Amino acid sequence: MTTSVRLRDNPKAVTLLWVIGVVALAGSAAVAITLGPAGLSVGEVASIVVGHLGGTAADVTPIRDGIVWDLRLPRTLLAALCGAGLGLCGAIMQSLLRNPLADPFVLGISSGASTGAVLIVILGVGSGVVGLSSGAFIGAVISFALVLLLAHAAGGTPDRVILAGVAATQLFSALTSFIVITSADPEQTRGVMFWLLGSLGGADWLDVALCAAVVAIGLVVCLTHSRALDAFAFGEDAASSLGVNVWRVRLTLLLATALMTAVIVSVAGAIGFVGLVLPHAARALVGSNHRRLLPASALIGSVFLVWVDAVARTAIAPQELPAGVVTALVGVPAFAVILWRRKARP
Numbered sequence: 001m002t003t004s005v006r007l008r009d010n011p012k013a014v015t016l017l018w019v020i021g022v023v024a025l026a027g028s029a030a031v032a033i034t035l036g037p038a039g040l041s042v043g044e045v046a047s048i049v050v051g052h053l054g055g056t057a058a059d060v061t062p063i064r065d066g067i068v069w070d071l072r073l074p075r076t077l078l079a080a081l082c083g084a085g086l087g088l089c090g091a092i093m094q095s096l097l098r099n100p101l102a103d104p105f106v107l108g109i110s111s112g113a114s115t116g117a118v119l120i121v122i123l124g125v126g127s128g129v130v131g132l133s134s135g136a137f138i139g140a141v142i143s144f145a146l147v148l149l150l151a152h153a154a155g156g157t158p159d160r161v162i163l164a165g166v167a168a169t170q171l172f173s174a175l176t177s178f179i180v181i182t183s184a185d186p187e188q189t190r191g192v193m194f195w196l197l198g199s200l201g202g203a204d205w206l207d208v209a210l211c212a213a214v215v216a217i218g219l220v221v222c223l224t225h226s227r228a229l230d231a232f233a234f235g236e237d238a239a240s241s242l243g244v245n246v247w248r249v250r251l252t253l254l255l256a257t258a259l260m261t262a263v264i265v266s267v268a269g270a271i272g273f274v275g276l277v278l279p280h281a282a283r284a285l286v287g288s289n290h291r292r293l294l295p296a297s298a299l300i301g302s303v304f305l306v307w308v309d310a311v312a313r314t315a316i317a318p319q320e321l322p323a324g325v326v327t328a329l330v331g332v333p334a335f336a337v338i339l340w341r342r343k344a345r346p
Helices: 005-010 012-032 041-051 062-097 109-124 132-153 160-181 186-198 205-224 226-232 235-240 246-268 273-288 290-316 323-344
Strands: none
Touching: 012 041, 012 062, 012 132, 012 160, 012 273, 012 290, 041 062, 062 205, 062 226, 062 246, 062 273, 109 132, 109 186, 109 246, 132 160, 132 246, 160 186, 205 226, 205 246, 205 290, 226 235, 226 246, 226 290, 246 273, 273 290, 273 323, 290 323
């Protein structure tokens, strides 16, 4: 029996992992906020946050207060929320489709959401009626509906879903590029292309509140279907025989995934590999029981993207790397290791 299996079966060990994870997230966020041209200590950050929450006001300059409260804190919190949402979406899609390669980026949801958002930003389609997040959600739903249609026409097997997702990704990426190239001015083009690679630079408290609400709702919805997801591990027929309404559960969870992905894309762009790699790490730590797997994927995703954002804004300062570039540089080797370990597993 491996060490990971013993951890999964030991409630005390699992509880200890949760404590370590929460402490790692809080510590990562605190340290990440201190990083940047204006050097700050964890103590200063804590005193500024406490002051804004009703405690004793921090004895710092207004500039340093603004750096923490208006710039770095919302950005770090948004990174944590986006990482949680992407990790959760990846775990859901991998379970629903019974395919370890499934995630919102691979299945075209991120590309569709990007196209919807770009239509609002550049062409102004439905502006005033349809907001950025709504446009991204509509694009995500259309993209995934196309994926399901193509996969169904090709036989409906999980590998066909992945292939259909690759096709949809290319289609909507091409549409996005076409819109940007033909309709945007040079400054818009540069800004949109940087955003499409993933950027948390424009984070504000409204983005944090929106993302927090959607990810929290998504997590609750997914957790209420955790037993159904456990049944999906044995196949749709087995799940149906266990009393699971396969069609309803799949539709509910896919819509929840599309909504979370759309909101994340609208505030942070398309960030790949988080939903693809991190659910595998969570599964190795806590097993495949979805009541543990889903929050574990969200927690690991939060910690990961907080550090990704910290690296993105400090590695080549004063310039900034797109977050999607950093996740790809880290995610591809990590995913290669996961594939190698799965092959080596007896």
